[in-house]
Amino acid sequence: MTSANDLTTKLEAVDARRRWLLASPALLTIFLAAIGPLFIVLAYSFLTPGDYGDVKWQFSPDAWIGVFFERDIFDDTLSLATAHVDIFWRSVKLALITTVATLFFGFPTAYFMATRNERSRDLWQFLITIPFWTNLLIRTLAILQIIRNEGILNTALIKLGMIQEPIQILFTDTAILIGMVYVYLPLMVLPIYASLERLDFRLVEAGYDLYATRWRVLRKIILPLAKPGIIAGSILVFIPAIGAFVSPSVLGGGKNMMFSNLIELQFGQGRNWPLGSALSITVMIIVMAALLVYARNNSAKDERHA
Amino acid sequence: MRKGFSVRHQPGFTAIAIACFALLYLPVVTLVVYAFNSAPSVAAWGGFSLHWFEVALTNSDVIDASVRSFQIATVAATLATVFATMAALATTRTRRYRGQTFIYAFINQPLMVPEIVTAVALLIIVAQLKAVTGYSGLGYLIAAHTAFCIPFAYLPIRARLENMDLSLERAAADLYAKPLYTFRRVTLPLLWPGILGAFMLAFVLSLDDVVITEFVKSGGQDTLPTYMLGQIRRGITPEMNAISTAFLLLSVVIVTLFFVVSRKRT
Amino acid sequence: MIRANRMTLLLAALIASTGIAHAEGELNIYNWGNYTSPEMVKKFEQAFDVKVTVTDYDSSDTALAKARQGGSGYDVVVVNQVYVPIWVKEGLLMELDPGQMENFKNVAPEWVNADFDPGRKYTVPWAVGTTGVVVNGDAYKGDADSWSIVFNPPEELKGKVNVVPELNDVMAAAIQYVGGEQCTADKAVLKKVRDVLVNAKADWIAMEYNTIEKMAAGDFKATLAWNGAGFRARMKNPAISFHYPREGYGVWSDNAAVLKDAKNVDNAKLFINFVMDPENAAMNSAFHGYANGIAGSEKFMPDTMKNAPEIVIPAERREGGQLQRLCSPEAQDLYKRIWTDLRK
Numbered sequence: 001m002t003s004a005n006d007l008t009t010k011l012e013a014v015d016a017r018r019r020w021l022l023a024s025p026a027l028l029t030i031f032l033a034a035i036g037p038l039f040i041v042l043a044y045s046f047l048t049p050g051d052y053g054d055v056k057w058q059f060s061p062d063a064w065i066g067v068f069f070e071r072d073i074f075d076d077t078l079s080l081a082t083a084h085v086d087i088f089w090r091s092v093k094l095a096l097i098t099t100v101a102t103l104f105f106g107f108p109t110a111y112f113m114a115t116r117n118e119r120s121r122d123l124w125q126f127l128i129t130i131p132f133w134t135n136l137l138i139r140t141l142a143i144l145q146i147i148r149n150e151g152i153l154n155t156a157l158i159k160l161g162m163i164q165e166p167i168q169i170l171f172t173d174t175a176i177l178i179g180m181v182y183v184y185l186p187l188m189v190l191p192i193y194a195s196l197e198r199l200d201f202r203l204v205e206a207g208y209d210l211y212a213t214r215w216r217v218l219r220k221i222i223l224p225l226a227k228p229g230i231i232a233g234s235i236l237v238f239i240p241a242i243g244a245f246v247s248p249s250v251l252g253g254g255k256n257m258m259f260s261n262l263i264e265l266q267f268g269q270g271r272n273w274p275l276g277s278a279l280s281i282t283v284m285i286i287v288m289a290a291l292l293v294y295a296r297n298n299s300a301k302d303e304r305h306a
Numbered sequence: 307m308r309k310g311f312s313v314r315h316q317p318g319f320t321a322i323a324i325a326c327f328a329l330l331y332l333p334v335v336t337l338v339v340y341a342f343n344s345a346p347s348v349a350a351w352g353g354f355s356l357h358w359f360e361v362a363l364t365n366s367d368v369i370d371a372s373v374r375s376f377q378i379a380t381v382a383a384t385l386a387t388v389f390a391t392m393a394a395l396a397t398t399r400t401r402r403y404r405g406q407t408f409i410y411a412f413i414n415q416p417l418m419v420p421e422i423v424t425a426v427a428l429l430i431i432v433a434q435l436k437a438v439t440g441y442s443g444l445g446y447l448i449a450a451h452t453a454f455c456i457p458f459a460y461l462p463i464r465a466r467l468e469n470m471d472l473s474l475e476r477a478a479a480d481l482y483a484k485p486l487y488t489f490r491r492v493t494l495p496l497l498w499p500g501i502l503g504a505f506m507l508a509f510v511l512s513l514d515d516v517v518i519t520e521f522v523k524s525g526g527q528d529t530l531p532t533y534m535l536g537q538i539r540r541g542i543t544p545e546m547n548a549i550s551t552a553f554l555l556l557s558v559v560i561v562t563l564f565f566v567v568s569r570k571r572t
Numbered sequence: 573m574i575r576a577n578r579m580t581l582l583l584a585a586l587i588a589s590t591g592i593a594h595a596e597g598e599l600n601i602y603n604w605g606n607y608t609s610p611e612m613v614k615k616f617e618q619a620f621d622v623k624v625t626v627t628d629y630d631s632s633d634t635a636l637a638k639a640r641q642g643g644s645g646y647d648v649v650v651v652n653q654v655y656v657p658i659w660v661k662e663g664l665l666m667e668l669d670p671g672q673m674e675n676f677k678n679v680a681p682e683w684v685n686a687d688f689d690p691g692r693k694y695t696v697p698w699a700v701g702t703t704g705v706v707v708n709g710d711a712y713k714g715d716a717d718s719w720s721i722v723f724n725p726p727e728e729l730k731g732k733v734n735v736v737p738e739l740n741d742v743m744a745a746a747i748q749y750v751g752g753e754q755c756t757a758d759k760a761v762l763k764k765v766r767d768v769l770v771n772a773k774a775d776w777i778a779m780e781y782n783t784i785e786k787m788a789a790g791d792f793k794a795t796l797a798w799n800g801a802g803f804r805a806r807m808k809n810p811a812i813s814f815h816y817p818r819e820g821y822g823v824w825s826d827n828a829a830v831l832k833d834a835k836n837v838d839n840a841k842l843f844i845n846f847v848m849d850p851e852n853a854a855m856n857s858a859f860h861g862y863a864n865g866i867a868g869s870e871k872f873m874p875d876t877m878k879n880a881p882e883i884v885i886p887a888e889r890r891e892g893g894q895l896q897r898l899c900s901p902e903a904q905d906l907y908k909r910i911w912t913d914l915r916k
Contacts, residue, residue, distance in 0.1 A: 019397070019406075023393040023413075025389040026390060029449065029452050030413060033450050033453035034454065038419075040431050041423070044430055105322060122565070128330075129565075131331070133510045134554055137514075139333065139334065142333035142550075143333055144542075145333075145337060152336055182329075186330075201313055204313050239417075239420060242420060260422035276426060
C-alpha cells in the first residue's frame with residue numbers, strides 16, 4: 001500500500017515539475033518585463049534626483065517625504081502636499097464616477113444584449129467589440145473633436161438656438177470623465193454580458209409568478225446573479241481609470257492632472273525620478289488595497305450566504 | 307400570466323442600450339466623416355475630398371510608424387500566445403499542485419497594475435540596460451508588449467481548455483497514443499480556435515498600446531499610437547482623422563476575422 | 573498542415589524583417605514638433621540620397637533627458653540656446669567646428685559668435701524668435717501689449733488663456749512682469765513671481781504646446797506663445813495678432829548640432845551645412861514661421877513673412893528684447909521649484 005502511495009506522490013511531483021517548466025517562459029517574461037522592474041522602481045524611490053533627470057546613487061528619503069509633504073520654497077516650512085492630495089482625490093473621484101457611470105449605462109446594455117435571441121446576439125456582440133478593439137487614442141480624439149468649442153456638439157447646440165456661446169467642455173474634469181466613460185464602457189459591458197448570458201430566466205419567471213414587481217425582481221434576482229460580472233467589470237474599469245494617461249493628457253489641457261500626468265511630469269520637466277518612482281509605488285499600493293478590500297468583502301459575503 | 311408580459315423586459319433598459327450603442331458609434335463615425343473633409347480644420351466642412359488620405363499615405367513617418375507597430379505586434383502576439391498556451395496547459399485540468407495559485411496570480415499581475423506604473427518601471431530598467439549593453443533596438447518594446455499581452459491571451463485559452471471535453475483525449479490514450487502525439491492530433495486542433503482568438507486579442511492590444519510604448523521607446527521608434535499622440539499634442543489636422551479611419555478599418559477587419567474564427571463551434 | 577506551414581513562413585518573414593537594416597544612407601533628426609520643413613527635408617533627401625527621419629519632442633527637458641540616456645539613435649538635434657551650455661557640459665554634442673563649413677559664411681553677423689557657444693564650435697542657427705502674447709482680436713479688443721494678458725487676464729479673457737508649459741519662457745516672462753532683473757535669484761522678487769503665477773493659473777484654461785491649431789479653432793482666446801506660432805495662427809485666422817509686451821520679452825534662438833554618439837556623422841555634417849544655405853533656411857522659415865539667422869535668406873522668404881509684425885519687431889519695442897541665457901545654478905534650482913509648484 002505504501003509503495004503505491006509513494007508511486008502516486010512521485011508521479012505527482014514529476015507532473016508538477018513538468019507543469020512549472022511549461023509555465024516558465026510566461027513566468028520569466030512577466031518577471032523580467034513586468035514584476036521585476038517594479039523592484040527597481042522601489043529602489044529608485046530611495047535615491048537622490050540627478051541634475052537633469054535620472055538619479056544619483058545616494059540614499060535619500062526626500063522622495064517619500066515629497067509624496068506627502070512639501071517644503072515651501074521661501075520659508076522652508078513643511079506642510080501637507082495639498083497639490084498631491086488634490087490630484088489623488090481627482091484621480092480617485094474620476095475613477096469612481098467613471099465606474100459608476102459605466103455600470104449605469106453598461107448594465108442595461110449588457111442586459112439588452114443577453115436578452116436578444118440567439119442569432120442577433122452575435123451581431124450585438126460584434127457591434128460592441130469593434131469600439132473595444134479600436135485604439136483608445138482614436139476614440140479619445142473622436143471625443144475631443146466633438147466637445148471642443150468648434151466641435152459638433154457646440155455647433156449643433158448653437159444652430160438649434162439653445163445656446164449663444166459655445167459651452168467650454170474641453171479642458172475640464174467633465175471632459176476627462178466623458179472621455180473615460182466612452183473608452184471604458186465596453187470593458188464594463190462584456191463581463192456583465194458574460195454573466196447575464198448564463199442567467200436562467202426561469203428564476204426570473206418564478207419571481208414574477210410570486211407577484212414580485214419588476215423592480216424587486218431586478219434587485220433580488222437578476223442583480224445578485226449578475227454580481228460576478230459586475231465585480232469583474234468594475235475592477236476592469238476602475239484600475240485603468242485611476243491610472244489613466246491618454247484621456248487627461250488629450251482632454252485635460254495639462255492643467256487637470258491625474259496621477260499618471262503627475263508621474264509623467266516627474267520624469268520630464270520635474271526632473272525628479274525618485275519622486276516619480278515613489279508616486280508610482282503609492283498608486284500601486286492604493287490599487288492593491290482597493291483590490292484587497294474588494295476580495296475580502298466578497299469572500300465574507302460568500303461565507304454569510306453559505 | 308398576464309397577456310403580453312415579457313419576463314425579460316425591464317423598463318427603460320432597451321432605450322438606454324440603444325442609446326449607448328448609438329453614442330458609442332457617433333464619435334467614431336464623426337471622426338471618419340471628417341477624414342473626407344477638404345477643409346484643413348476639423349471645425350468646418352469644406353466638401354468631400356480624399357486629400358488627407360493621400361497626405362497620410364505619403365507621409366513616411368506614418369508609414370514607418372505603422373510598419374513598426376505591425377512588426378512589434380506580430381512578434382509580441384506570437385510569443386505571448388505561445389507562452390500563454392503553455393502556461394494554460396500547465397495550470398488547468400489538474401488537481402491542485404504546489405504553486406498553482408502562485409503561477410495564476412503571477413501571470414495575471416500585469417492586469418492588476420496601472421499601466422503608468424509598469425511604464426515607469428520599464429523606462430528605468432531600459433535606461434539602465436541601454437547604458438550597460440549599448441543595445442537600443444526594438445527588443446525592449448517587444449519584451450514589454452509580450453509581457454502585458456500574456457494575461458490577455460492566457461485567460462481565453464484557459465477558459466477554452468477548461469470547457470473542453472476530456473473524453474476525446476482519454477480515447478486517444480486508450481488507443482495507446484503517446485502524450486505528445488495526442489497533443490498534436492487531438493488537443494491542439496480542438497484548442498486552435500481559442501489560440502487564434504487569443505492571438506488576435508494580443509495583436510490588437512499590442513497595436514493599441516500607447517503608454518508603455520511612449521515611455522520605453524528610443525529615438526526613431528515611434529509606433530502609430532505614439533506618433534498620433536505626438537501629433538495630437540502639437541496640432542491636429544484631418545490627417546489624424548484619415549489615419550484613424552485606416553486604423554479603424556483594420557480593427558473592423560480583425561474583429562470580423564475573430565468572430566468568424568470563434569463561431570466555428572467544434 | 574500545409575496551411576500551417578505557410579503561416580509559419582509568413583510569420584518568420586515578418587519576424588525577420590524586424591532586423592533588416594536600410595540599405596541607403598540615413599539621418600535621424602530630433603527637433604521640436606512642427607518645426608522642420610518637410611519640403612526642405614525632401615530637398616535634402618533627393619540631393620544626397622539619404623533617408624531622413626524626423627522625431628519630434630515636446631519640450632527641451634524631454635529632449636535633454638532622452639539624449640542623456642544615451643543610445644537615442646539621433647544624429648542631428650535642435651537645441652534651444654539656453655540649454656546648449658548644458659548639452660556641451662554633459663558631453664552630448666560633437667565638436668563640429670562649423671566655421672570650416674562652406675555655408676558658414678552665410679550666418680548673420682549678430683549670430684556668428686554666441687554667448688552660449690563661444691566661437692561656434694558645436695551649433696549653427698536653426699531659427700530665431702521671440703516670446704510674446706498672442707490674442708484673438710474678436711474676443712478682446714483692448715491693449716494687448718502686456719504680460720498682464722496672461723498673468724492677470726482681463727474679464728473677457730478669464731478662463732480662456734493658455735500658457736505654453738516651457739519653463740524658461742514662462743519664468744522669464746513672469747520675472748519681466750514683476751519688474752525683476754533677468755536671471756534674478758532674489759528671493760523677495762521670486763516670491764512675487766511665484767504668487768503671480770499660482771494666482772494666474774486659476775484664470776488659465778490649459779497649459780499646452782498646441783497653440784496654433786487651438787487658437788485658430790477658438791479653444792484658446794489668448795496665449796503666451798512664440799512669434800512663429802503667432803504668425804501661423806494669424807494665417808489661419810486673421811483676427812489673431814502677436815504682441816510684444818512692454819515689460820520686456822524674450823529673444824532666443826534654436827540651434828542645430830550633432831550628437832556625440834551619432835551614427836550617421838557624415839550625413840549629419842552635410843545637413844548642418846545644408847541648413848545654412850539662404851534658400852534652404854528660407855524654406856524652413858516659410859514652414860515654421862520664424863526668422864532664421866542666415867543672412868540673405870530674406871529674399872527667398874514668402875511675401876506674407878517679409879514684413880509680418882511677428883518677424884519684424886516694431887521700433888518702439890526693439891529695446892525690450894531680452895536675449896535668453898542660462899542662469900546660475902542657484903537661480904535655476906529656485907525656478908525649477910517654482911515651476912513644479914505651478915504645474916502640480
